[in-house]
Structures are given as C-alpha cells and as structure tokens.
Amino acid sequence: MNYKIIKVQMENEFKICPSCGYEDGFHTMLKKEGHVMRWLFICPSCQNIFDIGQTLKENNEIRS
Numbered sequence: 001m002n003y004k005i006i007k008v009q010m011e012n013e014f015k016i017c018p019s020c021g022y023e024d025g026f027h028t029m030l031k032k033e034g035h036v037m038r039w040l041f042i043c044p045s046c047q048n049i050f051d052i053g054q055t056l057k058e059n060n061e062i063r064s
C-alpha cells in the first residue's frame with residue numbers, strides 16, 4: 001500500500017480537489033483500521049487520496 005493520504009479540513013462542501021483543482025467531485029474508498037472504517041476520497045483527475053476526517057460505523061456493532 002504505497003499511497004499517501006492527505007488530510008483536509010472540510011468546510012461547507014468537499015467537491016473541488018485541493019491538489020489539482022478538479023471540480024466534479026471524488027471517487028470514494030473505505031479503509032478499515034482496527035474498529036474504525038475511514039471514509040476516503042480519491043480525485044479522479046490527479047488520483048490523490050484525501051481524508052476529511054469522516055468514518056463509518058460498522059453495522060455489526062449492534063449492542064442490546
């Protein structure tokens with residue numbers, strides 16, 4: 001896994017690539033790290049990967 005993840009501070013929206021200025025949004029990927037599922041965004045133009053600090057909760061974490 002030799003890709004770099006760039007951390008970004010998101011404001012009202014995350015649509016324009018901070019690296020190359022591509023304006024039409026991102027591909028998405030998920031990356032599991034322990035119990036955390038990181039939600040990452042890939043620029044279709046420059047292929048940089050961005051982390052805006054969002055994570056997904058796994059569905060099998062249901063507790064009664």
Ligand SMILES: [Zn+2]
Pocket residue numbers: 017018019020021022043044045046047048
């Ligand atoms: Zn880009």
